[in-house]
Amino acid sequence: MTQPVSLAQAALRGFTMRCPNCGKGHLFRRFLKVVDHCEVCGEDYTPQRADDFPAYLVIVVVGHVVVPALLAVEMAYAPPAWLQLAIWLPFTLFASLALLQPTKGAIVGLQWQTGMHDFAQSKNRRSANSAKSTPSTDTTSLKRQALT
Numbered sequence: 001m002t003q004p005v006s007l008a009q010a011a012l013r014g015f016t017m018r019c020p021n022c023g024k025g026h027l028f029r030r031f032l033k034v035v036d037h038c039e040v041c042g043e044d045y046t047p048q049r050a051d052d053f054p055a056y057l058v059i060v061v062v063g064h065v066v067v068p069a070l071l072a073v074e075m076a077y078a079p080p081a082w083l084q085l086a087i088w089l090p091f092t093l094f095a096s097l098a099l100l101q102p103t104k105g106a107i108v109g110l111q112w113q114t115g116m117h118d119f120a121q122s123k124n125r126r127s128a129n130s131a132k133s134t135p136s137t138d139t140t141s142l143k144r145q146a147l148t
């Protein structure tokens with residue numbers, strides 16, 4: 001792909017668990033396991049180092065939703081503790097598991113687009129390819145102009 005991918009586009013493609021480069025191939029081979037190479041464009045994803053950052057982000061987001069909601073329900077209805085636990089523990093578990101893989105995908109997309117870790121080599125390669133494609137387009141247009 002010679003067209004550059006923006007940071008937001010790479011993160012969004014990662015969040016939807018697609019290859020940040022082409023947007024078509026799968027980014028994960030199973031839960032939280034990033035593919036080595038994209039099945040469509042062949043982009044190398046072995047340099048990704050998301051580590052614990054997706055988990056921290058998920059804790060921050062889910063925590064900022066669950067804690068105020070729990071306190072609001074407590075202030076408004078004062079339900080028994082077992083009912084609060086029965087509502088919020090499964091919600092927290094489900095929300096965390098649902099957000100973890102898309103968040104990891106977005107982080108991998110950000111690392112890929114910004115050239116973090118060894119993604120810098122593939123980013124330089126992409127830049128070189130897009131730089132090569134621009135003059136060839138110009139050459140083609142110059143040939144067309146020469147023919148007319």
Ligand SMILES: [Zn+2]
Nearest residue numbers: 019022038041
């Ligand atoms: Zn791809």
